[in-house]
Amino acid sequence: MHKLWSNYRYLFLRRVTQIGILVLYFGANAWGWNILQGNLSSSLILGTIPMSDPYALLQMLAAGAILSTNLLVGVGIVALFYFLIGGRAFCSWVCPINMVTDLAAFCRNLIGMNQLTGVKQPASRKLRYWILVLSLVISAIMGVTAFEFLSPISMLHRGIVFGLGFGWAGALIIFLFDLFVLKNGWCGHICPLGGFYSLLGKFSLIRVHHLEENCTLCMKCKVVCPENHVLHMIGKESLPVLSGECTNCARCIEVCDDKALKFSLKSFIQNKKKGE
Amino acid sequence: MKKLSERREFLLTMARGIGLASIGGLVWSAYLDKAVSAPLLLRPPAALSESDFLATCIKCGLCVEACPYDTLMLAKPGDERPLGTPFFIPRDIPCYMCPDIPCVPVCPTGALDESSVTTHGVLDIGVANMGLAVVDEESCIAFWGIQCDACYRACPILGEAITIEYSKNERTGKHAFLKPVVHADACTGCGLCEHACVTKKPAIFVLPNEIAQGSVDTHYIRGWDTKDENRLEKAQEIKTTTNISKKKAVDSLNSNLEDLY
16 A cells, blocks of 8 residues: 555646646536636636636737736736746646546557557657647637647546537547557647647756666656656766656656655755755 | 768758648648638627637636526537637527626636726626627518517517517508517627527527628718718718710610620
8 A cells, every 4th residue: 555655646646636626627617616717728716816828828929819917917827837836747737638648658558559669759759849839820820829729638628617519539539649649649749738838847946856876777767757758867867857848747756666766946956066 | 772961851851841830730720710610609798809809718718607697608519619719599598688797807818808898987788799689570470460579578678679660460450560670779689589589490589790780881871860961071072084985875786796795
């Protein structure tokens, strides 16, 4: 039992957060709760504090919308949180699609798809940044928020809160794509929102930190990591994971049996280094 | 295979990138073009014009949650309406025109524009313009001569938005028609009439203004209306010249009718 907790504690906490957020949003629409109203595009905490999606704001800006103060404040709050503290934590702690893609990755491993397709991945992880730029260009040309009308994240999330329709189809497509086509395909290669948070969260404080002296080179962390190129320092150097593409999901920390990975604050690490 | 020169490799990579982006961009744009076109959609009160609304609405659903009657919905995949944007179907649940308009001030982006439903600094649902009720005279039983004033009674601004016009029923010679007439300047498009209509498929229904209304060119002036007549004061003379054919009309008979085509 202790081992179960220690190996899955962050996964458990993440699922609690992800589902908890969904429940709060759902309750707001279904039963009139006012803890968290709206949805991930824009919401209100306790009916007062606004939060808005900064990527949606960029698209609105490109589409030529006049931006309201309320929206700017909401975006400021969200953007500052991920910029200063969370990093790309949205992807692994909030986004409901994360549960779909995690399931796909788990199934992929289970049925041995990885052996079939081999290690070589047919697509670049830079694709998401191209799609990010493309979404803004199309928003500007078409005068509508391009990704917001297509986003399977919003379809699923909004679907759960406001009524699903065919919203499940988007999630199923992603599941099948991740399972049969590309390992970590959606979250790791395509999703422009993930790309956006990778850029925004590049300098955030909370970081996974590697302690090389404890590492036994078992490589469990690299197997479990959905963005495993960010763990290039494993067994080589004691460094924090500095890539913005790390989602702070902490799977690497909990699968490590040697205490070679942990969360810490970036500035502390840097100060300590300077002190030495 | 011969190894490509650095220059060729760079150019090919660029070309491939541009090519892929073009494919993606065109497919994406084509999808969007269809995905956002739904001309028969009814928006919440105070919505910006459809094109501005599509750029500004963030699809958060706060208006939907604020609506006490569950009138508003967010479009789901499969609804064939712009995904995630709010709309209502008056035959199911109309807009009950709350005096405090709870759906509008909660909008975080201004896609629902509070100023468009404010008169003298106070929220006023009476000036909202969600659409316009239209009567199908063929299926409206009041036009058959059967007494029915369901829409008139249901109208929250009865007497202004819908009035009843009396006229003689010549068929029977002794009865009256009580025909509902909608007045566009007062109608807010709330849809309570459509909701109340007794026919199987409603004979009075709300359409977006752009669909329901025509528009008149500015050179037509209602001379009996002083306000309209005043427009003439600013009118400027425009001289136009038309080149009239110098030929005689009879000549056309000898031209094999060529000049008629």
